[in-house]
Amino acid sequence: MSGGALVTGAGGQLGRELVLTSPQGLDCAALDRQDLDITDAAAIGRTLDALEPRLVINAAAYTAVDRAESEPGAAARINGTAPGLLAAACAERGVRLLHVSTDFVFDGRASRPYGPDAAPAPLGAYGRSKLAGEDAVRAALAGAIVLRTGWVYSRHGGNFVKTMLRLMAEREELTVVADQVGTPTWARGLAEALWAFAERPALAGTYHFSDAGVASWYDFAVAIGEEALALGLLSRLPRILPVPTAAYPTPAQRPAYSVLDKGATWRDLAIDGVHWRRQLRLMLHDLKEQGE
Numbered sequence: 001m002s003g004g005a006l007v008t009g010a011g012g013q014l015g016r017e018l019v020l021t022s023p024q025g026l027d028c029a030a031l032d033r034q035d036l037d038i039t040d041a042a043a044i045g046r047t048l049d050a051l052e053p054r055l056v057i058n059a060a061a062y063t064a065v066d067r068a069e070s071e072p073g074a075a076a077r078i079n080g081t082a083p084g085l086l087a088a089a090c091a092e093r094g095v096r097l098l099h100v101s102t103d104f105v106f107d108g109r110a111s112r113p114y115g116p117d118a119a120p121a122p123l124g125a126y127g128r129s130k131l132a133g134e135d136a137v138r139a140a141l142a143g144a145i146v147l148r149t150g151w152v153y154s155r156h157g158g159n160f161v162k163t164m165l166r167l168m169a170e171r172e173e174l175t176v177v178a179d180q181v182g183t184p185t186w187a188r189g190l191a192e193a194l195w196a197f198a199e200r201p202a203l204a205g206t207y208h209f210s211d212a213g214v215a216s217w218y219d220f221a222v223a224i225g226e227e228a229l230a231l232g233l234l235s236r237l238p239r240i241l242p243v244p245t246a247a248y249p250t251p252a253q254r255p256a257y258s259v260l261d262k263g264a265t266w267r268d269l270a271i272d273g274v275h276w277r278r279q280l281r282l283m284l285h286d287l288k289e290q291g292e
Contacts, residue, residue, distance in 0.1 A: 003054025017191035038082040068126040079129035084136025103150030108255025154187035155287040178218035178242030182258040183210040186279040208260035212273030
């Protein structure tokens with residue numbers, strides 16, 4: 001890939017993995033929210049003019065799904081308006097944009113994996129804000145990639161895996177929702193997929209990426225416990241009980257089914273999907289070796 005790259009949202013779990021996996025020899029500028037306010041069009045323009053990247057990967061997002069219900073304006077500015085500003089600035093300068101979106105643009109009422117052309121129907125403020133961002137990117141920059149994903153975790157920051165490890169170490173018994181189904185996604189694999197898209201400038205449009213396979217949150221929790229115990233990250237396993245969503249009410253409604261069809265991504269990137277449990281094992285090895 002010629003020229004340099006700019007990664008926004010560099011302080012998040014995906015942003016940090018993008019920096020760790022950036023191609024050797026690539027000039028990769030990684031900016032977090034303190035370095036660049038992506039809701040400020042003038043700041044975006046100054047940054048692009050100063051750094052002159054050939055590629056921008058937008059990993060910046062408002063990700064507090066429940067808080068978005070009480071802060072819809074903030075979610076809309078960061079997830080909806082800002083990607084359009086980035087795309088417009090990239091379009092003016094001939095810069096390619098890879099934008100990360102979410103499975104929350106769907107309502108979860110399907111019975112088979114959602115393809116990239118499936119009709120969006122977000123259930124809450126977070127999903128609506130992310131869908132608005134997708135639309136803004138497509139309107140401003142026809143050659144952009146919009147890559148939807150879901151259930152992302154890594155050794156960095158806060159996520160379901162790290163929360164489960166903490167609770168399993170503290171408690172004798174846990175309850176975990178068993179009627180929401182999706183696919184866990186290690187941020188390392190997602191980052192590698194984004195760099196693979198970066199190496200293929202002819203690709204454009206909407207794609208999906210997660211690891212292979214399907215799980216409920218309960219299945220995921222059981223696997224986390226078993227793999228962590230085998231690695232010595234836990235000394236014992238608590239009892240893990242499956243419960244329905246109704247037993248764990250949250251401000252934001254979650255899709256009951258958010259499995260994404262990754263066939264086009266695997267085909268166009270010439271990669272094989274890796275099962276989520278294998279990726280979980282690798283992430284836990286990473287956590288054990290590197291800590292966070």
